[in-house]
Amino acid sequence: MMKRHLPFLLAFAIFLLAADQACASSGLERFWVGFKNFWGRLFASLGGIVGIVLLTGVVAIFIITRGKWMK
16 A cells, blocks of 8 residues: 555655745745744654644544444
């Protein structure tokens, strides 16, 4: 299953790198730098990581429990 998603993940990574270069040369530089700083600080803090993990778990449980009626 991972092999099927690999091209999409690679394309997304290339898109982010290209967007970084494009935004650095345009008027969107302040937004892009702020965006990267916000998410960088969030992932660097323990509270941010715990919050993201908890949010991911809640979404996953919601998807799993809502999908059972379809079987």
